[in-house]
Amino acid sequence: MDNYLAFTLLFPFLLATAYAITISGRRNSRLPPGPFPFPIIGNLLHLGDKPHQSLATLSKRYGPLMSLKLGTRTTIVVSSPDMAKEFFQKHDHSFSSRSIPDMSRLLDHDKYSMVWLPAGDQWRRLRRISKEYMFSVQRLDASEPLRQKKVKELLDHVNCCCTSEKAVNIGGMAFTTLVNVLSEFMFSVDFDQYDSLSSQEFKDNVWTLMEIAGKPNIVDFFPILKMFDPQGLLRRGNLCGRKIMTIFDRVIDQRLQTLSTSSTNNDVLDMLLNLNQKDESMFNRNDMRHLFFVLFIAGTDTVSSTLEWAMAELIHNPSKLEKARSEITKLMENKKNIIQESDIPQLPYLQAVIKETLRLHPPAPFLVPHQAIHDVEILGFTVPKKAQILCNVWAIGRDPKLWSHPKMFMPERFLELKVDYGGQDFELIPFGAGRRICPGLNMAHRMLHIMLCSLIQNFDWKLEGNMRAQDMDMGEKFGLTLQRNVPLKTIPLRL
Ligand code: HEM
Incomplete structure (x- = not known):
C-alpha cells in the first residue's frame, strides 16, 4: 500500500482520535484562558496567514497568558514582558526544551542540532x-x-x-x-x-x-x-x-x-x-x-x-x-x-x-x-x-x-x-x-x-x-x- 492510500484510509480514524485527545485534555486541566477550540482542528482557524498578528489580537481579549489548541497540540502564548520573565527567567529550566517541528527531522537534524536538542x-x-x-x-x-x-x-x-x-x-x-x-x-x-x-x-x-x-x-x-x-x-x-x-x-x-x-x-x-x-x-x-x-x-x-x-x-x-x-x-x-x-x-x-x-x-x-x-x-x-x-x-x-x-x-x-x-x-x-x-x-x-x-x-x-x-x-x-x-x-x- 503506498503512503497516499494508507493516508486516505486512516485519516478519518486519526482525526477522531485527535478530537478525543483535544476534548479530554481541555476538561482535565486548569489551562490558561483562550478561545474555545473547534472539534478536531482546535483553534487552527484563529491563526490566519499572519499568526503573530492574529494571536496579538486574541491576547488583548484573553490576556498575556493564553492557551490554544493547534490541532492536537496544546499551545501557550506569552504576550507581555512580565509573563516572559516568568517563563524565561523564573521558570527558565522548566521551559528550556524545544517543541520540534517536523521539518527539523530532515537528515535527523533534530538529534544533532543546537537549536532542537533538549537542554541537556x-x-x-x-x-x-x-x-x-x-x-x-x-x-x-x-x-x-x-x-x-x-x-x-x-x-x-x-x-x-x-x-x-x-x-x-x-x-x-x-x-x-x-x-x-x-x-x-x-x-x-x-x-x-x-x-x-x-x-x-x-x-x-x-x-x-x-x-x-x-x-x-x-x-x-x-x-x-x-x-x-x-x-x-x-x-x-x-x-x-x-x-x-x-x-x-x-x-x-x-x-x-x-x-x-x-x-x-x-x-x-x-x-x-x-x-x-x-x-x-x-x-x-x-x-x-x-x-x-x-x-x-x-x-x-x-x-x-x-x-x-x-x-x-x-x-x-x-x-x-x-x-x-x-x-x-x-x-x-x-x-x-x-x-x-x-x-x-x-x-x-x-x-x-x-x-x-x-x-x-x-x-x-x-x-x-x-x-x-x-x-x-x-x-x-x-x-x-x-x-x-x-x-x-x-x-x-x-x-x-x-x-x-x-x-x-x-x-x-x-x-x-x-x-x-x-x-x-x-x-x-x-x-x-x-x-x-x-x-x-x-x-x-x-x-x-x-x-x-x-x-x-x-x-x-x-x-x-x-x-x-x-x-x-x-x-x-x-x-x-x-x-x-x-x-x-x-x-x-x-x-
Ligand atoms: C538579527 C539577528 C538574529 C536574531 C534576531 C536571532 C534571534 C534568535 C532567537 C529569537 C532565537 C531563539 C531564542 C529562544 O528560543 O528563546 C535564536 C536562537 C539561535 N540563534 Fe539566533 N538570531 C540572530 C542571529 C543569529 C546568528 C548570526 C547566529 C549564528 C551565526 C544565530 C544562531 C542561533 C542559534 C544556533 C540558535 C539556537 C540556540 C539554542 O537553541 O540553544 N543567530 N536566535
Whole structure:
C-alpha cells in the first residue's frame, strides 16, 4: 500500500482520535484562558496567514497568558514582558526544551542540532564549543578584519551598481554578505557571489530550504500524520539538506587532504577538526556538519532581513536617515573612512535605529518555540508538560501600554530608555532570553551596525520608478522569518 492510500484510509480514524485527545485534555486541566477550540482542528482557524498578528489580537481579549489548541497540540502564548520573565527567567529550566517541528527531522537534524536538542549535555557541549571557537568576545575581536573585508566587498558591489544606476535588492545583497562572512570565518572560502551569473548552489539550496520550512505543515498540528508527510515538505527539505551537507562534506574532505601538507588556515574548521581528532566521542564529524548547517540557517536570513527592514524604515522616514547619517559623518570626520566595530558605542542614534527595527520587526516573532519539560503552575494556571510555548515578541513590541505611538518608527525613544536586547529587559527580547538566548547575538549586533552604517554613510538611496517614500509598501509576511511583503529594491547614489 503506498503512503497516499494508507493516508486516505486512516485519516478519518486519526482525526477522531485527535478530537478525543483535544476534548479530554481541555476538561482535565486548569489551562490558561483562550478561545474555545473547534472539534478536531482546535483553534487552527484563529491563526490566519499572519499568526503573530492574529494571536496579538486574541491576547488583548484573553490576556498575556493564553492557551490554544493547534490541532492536537496544546499551545501557550506569552504576550507581555512580565509573563516572559516568568517563563524565561523564573521558570527558565522548566521551559528550556524545544517543541520540534517536523521539518527539523530532515537528515535527523533534530538529534544533532543546537537549536532542537533538549537542554541537556549534548546541547550544552555544542553551546560551549560555539562560544569558545566562534562567539566569545576574543574570537569576535580577532575575526573583525574578516568582517571588514566582507563589508568592503559589499560596498564595492554597491559602487558598481551606482555606476550602472542599477537597483539593488537590499535583502538579497545582505544575505550574500552574511553567507560569505560565515563561510570565510568557518572555511576561509566564499560560498556566494554578488553577480548573478556565478554559481549560487549554496545560497539557492539554503533559500529553498527556508522557503519550505516556512510553510505551515499539517504534521505540526497533527503529529500522528508524520509518517505520511502529506505535503511532501520533509521529502523536499531532505533533498535540499542533502545538497547543503554535500557542500560541507566537500570542504571538510579537501581540508583533511591538505592538513598534513600545507600550513594551517587558523579558521573555525581547523579548530573543530583539531577538537574532533582529540576526542572523537565528544565531537564527531556529524556533530560538525550539523553545527555548520544550523549556523548558516540561523545566522543569515535573520541578520539580512533585519538590515533590509532597517534600510526600509530609514528610506520611509528620510529625516531619521539624515539624523543617523549626520551622527556617523561627525564621528568619522577625524578618523579613517571605514567604521570599526569599536566605534559602535559612539553611535547612539544608529544603535537606537537597530533597536527600533528589532522592536517593530523581530525576525522570529514567536522566538523559536519552547516546550514545557513538566507541568508548571503559573498564576494559578497549569502549563502542561509538553505544551508548546510561543512568546509573541512582535505583540510585546507593539503594545501601547509599553510604547507610545507603538506603530511609529521612532528611534529617539531608545535614546532616553535604558533598554537593551541582551535578554535582561523583557520588553525587548528579539534574541530571546535565558539559557536558550541566541548564541549569535554579539556577532549579529556587530554585523548589523557596521553594514547599516556603511550603507548610509557612503550612499543615498532612491526608490525605483521615482516612487515616493510615503508610498512604500511596509507590509510583512509570515514565514521562517518575518519578511517584507515586497523586497526592498533601491538605486544607490554616491554621496
Ligand atoms: C538579527 C539577528 C538574529 C536574531 C534576531 C536571532 C534571534 C534568535 C532567537 C529569537 C532565537 C531563539 C531564542 C529562544 O528560543 O528563546 C535564536 C536562537 C539561535 N540563534 Fe539566533 N538570531 C540572530 C542571529 C543569529 C546568528 C548570526 C547566529 C549564528 C551565526 C544565530 C544562531 C542561533 C542559534 C544556533 C540558535 C539556537 C540556540 C539554542 O537553541 O540553544 N543567530 N536566535
